[in-house]
Amino acid sequence: MTEAQAGQPCRQARQVLPLIEYLARVARRTYDTYQEPGCLRPRHLIALSVLHEHGPLSQQALGEALSLDPSNVVGLLNELEERGLAARQRDPADRRRHIVSLSAVGERELAASDAERARIEDDLLAALSPAERVQLRDLLSRAVGGSLPADRDLGQDSCA
Protein backbone atom coordinates (compact mmCIF):
# COMPACT_ATOMS: atom_id res chain seq x y z
CA MET A 1 0.00 0.00 0.00
CA THR A 2 2.64 2.49 -0.94
CA GLU A 3 1.32 3.71 -4.23
CA ALA A 4 0.64 7.18 -2.80
CA GLN A 5 4.37 7.77 -2.65
CA ALA A 6 4.54 7.44 -6.40
CA GLY A 7 2.07 10.30 -6.78
CA GLN A 8 -0.68 7.78 -7.35
CA PRO A 9 -3.57 8.51 -5.02
CA CYS A 10 -4.53 5.56 -2.93
CA ARG A 11 -7.13 3.76 -4.87
CA GLN A 12 -10.08 2.97 -2.67
CA ALA A 13 -11.91 5.30 -0.33
CA ARG A 14 -10.08 8.22 -1.81
CA GLN A 15 -11.99 7.86 -5.00
CA VAL A 16 -14.52 10.54 -5.65
CA LEU A 17 -17.56 8.40 -6.27
CA PRO A 18 -17.65 6.52 -2.97
CA LEU A 19 -16.98 9.74 -1.12
CA ILE A 20 -19.88 11.46 -2.82
CA GLU A 21 -22.17 8.53 -2.12
CA TYR A 22 -21.17 8.60 1.50
CA LEU A 23 -21.61 12.33 1.90
CA ALA A 24 -24.96 12.24 0.15
CA ARG A 25 -26.16 9.54 2.54
CA VAL A 26 -24.99 11.38 5.62
CA ALA A 27 -26.44 14.63 4.35
CA ARG A 28 -29.80 13.09 3.62
CA ARG A 29 -29.97 11.56 7.05
CA THR A 30 -29.00 14.81 8.67
CA TYR A 31 -31.80 16.51 6.78
CA ASP A 32 -34.22 13.89 8.00
CA THR A 33 -33.06 14.24 11.57
CA TYR A 34 -33.55 17.96 11.66
CA GLN A 35 -36.85 18.01 9.83
CA GLU A 36 -40.22 17.21 11.29
CA PRO A 37 -42.26 14.71 9.33
CA GLY A 38 -44.15 16.39 6.52
CA CYS A 39 -41.45 18.95 5.90
CA LEU A 40 -39.95 19.54 2.53
CA ARG A 41 -37.47 16.90 1.49
CA PRO A 42 -34.12 17.60 -0.13
CA ARG A 43 -35.60 16.79 -3.52
CA HIS A 44 -38.24 19.44 -3.07
CA LEU A 45 -35.75 22.10 -2.17
CA ILE A 46 -33.54 21.23 -5.09
CA ALA A 47 -36.47 21.45 -7.47
CA LEU A 48 -37.49 24.81 -6.02
CA SER A 49 -34.00 26.17 -6.39
CA VAL A 50 -33.74 25.05 -9.99
CA LEU A 51 -37.00 26.83 -10.72
CA HIS A 52 -35.76 29.85 -8.88
CA GLU A 53 -32.67 30.04 -11.03
CA HIS A 54 -34.03 29.11 -14.40
CA GLY A 55 -37.47 30.56 -14.18
CA PRO A 56 -40.43 28.58 -15.54
CA LEU A 57 -39.55 25.28 -17.16
CA SER A 58 -41.37 22.43 -18.80
CA GLN A 59 -41.59 19.28 -16.73
CA GLN A 60 -39.26 17.59 -19.13
CA ALA A 61 -36.65 20.31 -18.80
CA LEU A 62 -37.01 20.24 -15.04
CA GLY A 63 -36.48 16.51 -15.05
CA GLU A 64 -33.32 16.91 -17.08
CA ALA A 65 -32.01 19.60 -14.79
CA LEU A 66 -32.61 17.36 -11.80
CA SER A 67 -31.47 14.23 -13.60
CA LEU A 68 -34.81 12.73 -12.74
CA ASP A 69 -37.14 10.51 -14.72
CA PRO A 70 -40.26 12.29 -16.07
CA SER A 71 -42.48 9.97 -14.09
CA ASN A 72 -40.76 11.05 -10.91
CA VAL A 73 -41.21 14.67 -11.78
CA VAL A 74 -44.97 14.13 -11.74
CA GLY A 75 -45.07 13.08 -8.11
CA LEU A 76 -42.60 15.69 -7.05
CA LEU A 77 -44.67 18.43 -8.64
CA ASN A 78 -47.88 17.07 -7.19
CA GLU A 79 -46.41 17.49 -3.76
CA LEU A 80 -45.13 20.97 -4.49
CA GLU A 81 -48.47 22.01 -5.93
CA GLU A 82 -50.39 20.63 -2.96
CA ARG A 83 -48.41 22.95 -0.75
CA GLY A 84 -48.86 25.83 -3.15
CA LEU A 85 -45.13 26.16 -3.74
CA ALA A 86 -45.22 25.70 -7.49
CA ALA A 87 -47.84 25.68 -10.22
CA ARG A 88 -48.39 23.86 -13.48
CA GLN A 89 -49.86 25.66 -16.44
CA ARG A 90 -50.61 24.37 -19.91
CA ASP A 91 -48.37 25.86 -22.53
CA PRO A 92 -50.73 27.61 -24.98
CA ALA A 93 -48.19 27.14 -27.76
CA ASP A 94 -48.13 23.37 -27.27
CA ARG A 95 -50.92 22.08 -25.15
CA ARG A 96 -49.10 18.88 -24.35
CA ARG A 97 -46.62 20.82 -22.30
CA HIS A 98 -46.86 21.98 -18.73
CA ILE A 99 -45.05 25.12 -17.74
CA VAL A 100 -43.90 24.84 -14.16
CA SER A 101 -43.28 27.98 -12.19
CA LEU A 102 -42.42 28.87 -8.65
CA SER A 103 -45.13 30.62 -6.61
CA ALA A 104 -44.52 33.52 -4.25
CA VAL A 105 -45.02 31.09 -1.39
CA GLY A 106 -42.46 28.82 -2.98
CA GLU A 107 -39.93 31.62 -3.18
CA ARG A 108 -40.53 32.44 0.45
CA GLU A 109 -40.26 28.83 1.56
CA LEU A 110 -37.04 28.46 -0.37
CA ALA A 111 -35.54 31.50 1.31
CA ALA A 112 -36.74 30.32 4.70
CA SER A 113 -35.04 26.97 4.26
CA ASP A 114 -31.67 28.56 3.74
CA ALA A 115 -30.66 28.99 7.35
CA GLU A 116 -31.32 25.38 8.18
CA ARG A 117 -29.61 24.16 5.08
CA ALA A 118 -26.57 26.22 5.90
CA ARG A 119 -26.51 24.75 9.37
CA ILE A 120 -26.57 21.19 8.07
CA GLU A 121 -23.88 22.07 5.59
CA ASP A 122 -21.71 23.49 8.35
CA ASP A 123 -22.11 20.26 10.25
CA LEU A 124 -21.23 18.13 7.29
CA LEU A 125 -18.22 20.19 6.26
CA ALA A 126 -16.97 20.94 9.74
CA ALA A 127 -13.51 19.67 8.84
CA LEU A 128 -13.07 22.24 6.09
CA SER A 129 -12.17 25.90 6.43
CA PRO A 130 -14.52 28.52 4.95
CA ALA A 131 -12.15 29.03 2.03
CA GLU A 132 -12.06 25.31 1.37
CA ARG A 133 -15.83 25.10 1.42
CA VAL A 134 -15.99 27.76 -1.23
CA GLN A 135 -13.45 25.83 -3.22
CA LEU A 136 -15.40 22.61 -2.83
CA ARG A 137 -18.61 24.27 -3.84
CA ASP A 138 -16.96 25.71 -6.89
CA LEU A 139 -15.48 22.40 -7.98
CA LEU A 140 -18.74 20.56 -7.50
CA SER A 141 -20.63 23.25 -9.28
CA ARG A 142 -18.37 23.04 -12.28
CA ALA A 143 -18.46 19.26 -12.28
CA VAL A 144 -22.25 19.39 -12.30
CA GLY A 145 -22.27 21.98 -15.03
CA GLY A 146 -20.15 19.65 -17.08
CA SER A 147 -22.46 16.69 -16.64
CA LEU A 148 -25.55 18.55 -17.79
CA PRO A 149 -26.76 19.16 -21.31
CA ALA A 150 -25.31 22.45 -22.50
CA ASP A 151 -28.60 24.33 -22.56
CA ARG A 152 -29.50 23.25 -19.06
CA ASP A 153 -26.53 24.54 -17.16
CA LEU A 154 -27.19 24.08 -13.48
CA GLY A 155 -23.85 25.58 -12.59
CA GLN A 156 -24.78 28.83 -14.26
CA ASP A 157 -27.19 30.95 -12.29
CA SER A 158 -28.87 34.30 -12.47
CA CYS A 159 -27.67 35.70 -9.18
CA ALA A 160 -26.00 38.74 -10.70
Place this chain on the structure above:
Amino acid sequence: MTEAQAGQPCRQARQVLPLIEYLARVARRTYDTYQEPGCLRPRHLIALSVLHEHGPLSQQALGEALSLDPSNVVGLLNELEERGLAARQRDPADRRRHIVSLSAVGERELAASDAERARIEDDLLAALSPAERVQLRDLLSRAVGGSLPADRDLGQDSCA
Protein backbone atom coordinates in the same frame (compact mmCIF):
# COMPACT_ATOMS: atom_id res chain seq x y z
CA MET B 1 -21.40 33.51 -12.78
CA THR B 2 -20.48 36.88 -11.38
CA GLU B 3 -21.72 36.63 -7.83
CA ALA B 4 -18.37 35.39 -6.73
CA GLN B 5 -17.07 38.88 -7.33
CA ALA B 6 -19.11 40.14 -4.42
CA GLY B 7 -17.81 37.31 -2.27
CA GLN B 8 -21.41 36.24 -1.68
CA PRO B 9 -22.04 32.84 -3.19
CA CYS B 10 -25.40 32.62 -4.82
CA ARG B 11 -27.64 30.87 -2.43
CA GLN B 12 -29.35 28.02 -4.23
CA ALA B 13 -27.82 25.49 -6.55
CA ARG B 14 -24.40 26.62 -5.49
CA GLN B 15 -24.92 25.09 -2.13
CA VAL B 16 -22.92 22.00 -1.51
CA LEU B 17 -25.69 19.67 -0.42
CA PRO B 18 -27.86 19.84 -3.54
CA LEU B 19 -24.78 19.50 -5.69
CA ILE B 20 -23.71 16.38 -3.85
CA GLU B 21 -27.20 14.90 -4.06
CA TYR B 22 -27.23 15.56 -7.76
CA LEU B 23 -23.80 14.11 -8.41
CA ALA B 24 -24.59 11.06 -6.33
CA ARG B 25 -27.71 10.42 -8.36
CA VAL B 26 -25.97 10.83 -11.69
CA ALA B 27 -23.07 8.67 -10.54
CA ARG B 28 -25.35 5.90 -9.34
CA ARG B 29 -27.22 5.88 -12.60
CA THR B 30 -24.00 5.81 -14.56
CA TYR B 31 -22.89 2.82 -12.52
CA ASP B 32 -26.16 1.09 -13.28
CA THR B 33 -25.87 1.83 -16.96
CA TYR B 34 -22.43 0.34 -17.29
CA GLN B 35 -23.05 -2.69 -15.15
CA GLU B 36 -24.86 -5.83 -16.17
CA PRO B 37 -27.59 -6.94 -13.80
CA GLY B 38 -26.18 -9.00 -10.97
CA CYS B 39 -22.96 -7.04 -10.84
CA LEU B 40 -21.65 -5.49 -7.67
CA ARG B 41 -23.45 -2.31 -6.71
CA PRO B 42 -21.74 0.84 -5.50
CA ARG B 43 -22.55 -0.10 -1.92
CA HIS B 44 -20.74 -3.37 -2.30
CA LEU B 45 -17.62 -1.75 -3.66
CA ILE B 46 -17.63 0.85 -0.94
CA ALA B 47 -17.92 -1.84 1.71
CA LEU B 48 -15.10 -3.83 0.14
CA SER B 49 -12.86 -0.79 0.03
CA VAL B 50 -13.52 0.03 3.67
CA LEU B 51 -12.56 -3.51 4.60
CA HIS B 52 -9.51 -3.26 2.39
CA GLU B 53 -8.32 -0.16 4.21
CA HIS B 54 -9.24 -0.97 7.76
CA GLY B 55 -8.75 -4.66 7.79
CA PRO B 56 -11.28 -6.87 9.59
CA LEU B 57 -14.08 -5.01 11.37
CA SER B 58 -17.12 -5.89 13.39
CA GLN B 59 -20.42 -5.44 11.60
CA GLN B 60 -21.20 -2.56 13.86
CA ALA B 61 -17.95 -0.79 13.06
CA LEU B 62 -18.48 -1.43 9.38
CA GLY B 63 -21.93 0.06 9.62
CA GLU B 64 -20.55 3.17 11.26
CA ALA B 65 -17.85 3.52 8.66
CA LEU B 66 -20.46 3.30 5.92
CA SER B 67 -23.00 5.36 7.81
CA LEU B 68 -25.38 2.46 7.42
CA ASP B 69 -27.91 0.99 9.78
CA PRO B 70 -26.87 -2.36 11.34
CA SER B 71 -29.87 -4.06 9.80
CA ASN B 72 -28.71 -2.96 6.38
CA VAL B 73 -25.24 -4.28 7.00
CA VAL B 74 -26.72 -7.74 7.41
CA GLY B 75 -28.13 -7.85 3.91
CA LEU B 76 -25.08 -6.25 2.40
CA LEU B 77 -22.81 -8.84 3.97
CA ASN B 78 -25.09 -11.69 2.98
CA GLU B 79 -24.64 -10.65 -0.62
CA LEU B 80 -20.89 -10.28 -0.29
CA GLU B 81 -20.61 -13.65 1.41
CA GLU B 82 -22.73 -15.37 -1.23
CA ARG B 83 -20.20 -14.27 -3.80
CA GLY B 84 -17.31 -15.24 -1.59
CA LEU B 85 -15.97 -11.71 -1.42
CA ALA B 86 -16.07 -11.37 2.35
CA ALA B 87 -16.47 -13.65 5.33
CA ARG B 88 -18.04 -13.44 8.77
CA GLN B 89 -16.41 -15.08 11.73
CA ARG B 90 -17.47 -15.17 15.36
CA ASP B 91 -15.19 -13.17 17.58
CA PRO B 92 -13.84 -15.68 20.15
CA ALA B 93 -13.36 -12.86 22.63
CA ASP B 94 -17.02 -11.82 22.44
CA ARG B 95 -19.20 -14.35 20.76
CA ARG B 96 -21.91 -11.82 20.02
CA ARG B 97 -19.61 -10.16 17.53
CA HIS B 98 -18.94 -11.03 13.94
CA ILE B 99 -15.57 -10.21 12.53
CA VAL B 100 -15.88 -9.33 8.89
CA SER B 101 -12.92 -9.71 6.62
CA LEU B 102 -12.18 -9.44 2.95
CA SER B 103 -11.39 -12.65 1.10
CA ALA B 104 -8.70 -13.05 -1.52
CA VAL B 105 -11.44 -13.10 -4.13
CA GLY B 106 -12.80 -9.90 -2.65
CA GLU B 107 -9.44 -8.21 -2.92
CA ARG B 108 -9.16 -9.30 -6.51
CA GLU B 109 -12.68 -8.17 -7.38
CA LEU B 110 -12.00 -4.82 -5.79
CA ALA B 111 -8.87 -4.32 -7.83
CA ALA B 112 -10.65 -5.42 -10.98
CA SER B 113 -13.40 -2.87 -10.48
CA ASP B 114 -10.96 0.01 -10.43
CA ALA B 115 -10.65 0.54 -14.15
CA GLU B 116 -14.37 0.79 -14.63
CA ARG B 117 -14.80 3.03 -11.66
CA ALA B 118 -12.11 5.34 -12.97
CA ARG B 119 -13.87 5.50 -16.30
CA ILE B 120 -17.18 6.49 -14.72
CA GLU B 121 -15.41 9.05 -12.61
CA ASP B 122 -13.76 10.52 -15.69
CA ASP B 123 -17.15 10.83 -17.29
CA LEU B 124 -18.69 12.50 -14.29
CA LEU B 125 -15.84 14.92 -13.74
CA ALA B 126 -15.14 15.63 -17.37
CA ALA B 127 -15.39 19.37 -16.74
CA LEU B 128 -12.52 19.34 -14.26
CA SER B 129 -8.81 19.21 -14.99
CA PRO B 130 -6.76 16.39 -13.50
CA ALA B 131 -5.36 18.76 -10.88
CA GLU B 132 -8.85 19.88 -9.93
CA ARG B 133 -10.01 16.31 -9.58
CA VAL B 134 -7.23 15.64 -7.15
CA GLN B 135 -8.22 18.76 -5.27
CA LEU B 136 -11.87 17.70 -5.20
CA ARG B 137 -10.98 14.26 -4.01
CA ASP B 138 -8.87 15.70 -1.27
CA LEU B 139 -11.54 18.10 -0.08
CA LEU B 140 -14.21 15.42 -0.07
CA SER B 141 -11.92 13.02 1.67
CA ARG B 142 -11.23 15.48 4.44
CA ALA B 143 -14.88 16.40 4.76
CA VAL B 144 -15.74 12.74 5.16
CA GLY B 145 -12.97 12.25 7.67
CA GLY B 146 -14.46 15.08 9.67
CA SER B 147 -17.93 13.59 9.70
CA LEU B 148 -16.83 10.25 11.04
CA PRO B 149 -16.21 9.20 14.62
CA ALA B 150 -12.58 9.78 15.44
CA ASP B 151 -11.62 6.13 15.72
CA ARG B 152 -13.24 5.28 12.45
CA ASP B 153 -11.46 7.67 10.17
CA LEU B 154 -12.44 6.88 6.62
CA GLY B 155 -10.51 9.81 5.23
CA GLN B 156 -7.27 8.61 6.69
CA ASP B 157 -5.88 5.53 5.11
CA SER B 158 -2.82 3.47 5.44
CA CYS B 159 -1.43 4.29 2.03
CA ALA B 160 1.15 6.75 3.36
Place this chain on the structure above:
DNA sequence: TATTGTTATACTCTATAACTATA
Protein backbone atom coordinates in the same frame (compact mmCIF):
# COMPACT_ATOMS: atom_id res chain seq x y z
C1' DT C 1 -29.77 -5.55 32.03
C1' DA C 2 -27.11 -4.16 27.87
C1' DT C 3 -25.17 -5.27 23.42
C1' DT C 4 -24.55 -7.68 18.67
C1' DG C 5 -26.52 -9.22 15.15
C1' DT C 6 -30.98 -10.73 12.89
C1' DT C 7 -35.75 -10.70 11.09
C1' DA C 8 -39.92 -8.52 9.70
C1' DT C 9 -41.75 -4.67 7.96
C1' DA C 10 -42.60 -0.30 5.89
C1' DC C 11 -41.49 3.84 3.67
C1' DT C 12 -38.77 6.62 0.27
C1' DC C 13 -36.54 7.01 -4.10
C1' DT C 14 -36.18 5.80 -8.73
C1' DA C 15 -36.94 3.43 -13.28
C1' DT C 16 -39.78 0.93 -16.85
C1' DA C 17 -43.72 0.22 -19.47
C1' DA C 18 -48.23 1.09 -20.88
C1' DC C 19 -51.59 4.74 -21.37
C1' DT C 20 -53.79 9.71 -22.73
C1' DA C 21 -53.91 13.81 -24.98
C1' DT C 22 -52.13 16.52 -27.92
C1' DA C 23 -49.15 17.47 -32.12
Place this chain on the structure above:
DNA sequence: TATAGTTATAGAGTATAACAATA
Protein backbone atom coordinates in the same frame (compact mmCIF):
# COMPACT_ATOMS: atom_id res chain seq x y z
C1' DT D 1 -46.39 8.70 -36.00
C1' DA D 2 -44.08 11.19 -32.31
C1' DT D 3 -44.01 13.80 -27.98
C1' DA D 4 -45.41 15.52 -22.97
C1' DG D 5 -47.20 14.10 -19.29
C1' DT D 6 -49.49 10.43 -16.43
C1' DT D 7 -50.46 6.01 -14.10
C1' DA D 8 -49.29 1.52 -12.42
C1' DT D 9 -45.92 -1.14 -10.87
C1' DA D 10 -41.65 -3.00 -9.35
C1' DG D 11 -37.18 -2.79 -7.51
C1' DA D 12 -33.46 -0.61 -4.78
C1' DG D 13 -32.14 1.61 -0.51
C1' DT D 14 -32.84 2.67 4.08
C1' DA D 15 -34.92 2.95 8.83
C1' DT D 16 -37.61 1.15 12.93
C1' DA D 17 -39.02 -2.22 16.07
C1' DA D 18 -39.11 -6.65 18.02
C1' DC D 19 -36.29 -10.72 18.74
C1' DA D 20 -32.26 -14.22 19.79
C1' DA D 21 -27.90 -15.10 21.55
C1' DT D 22 -24.36 -13.65 24.38
C1' DA D 23 -22.23 -10.69 27.81
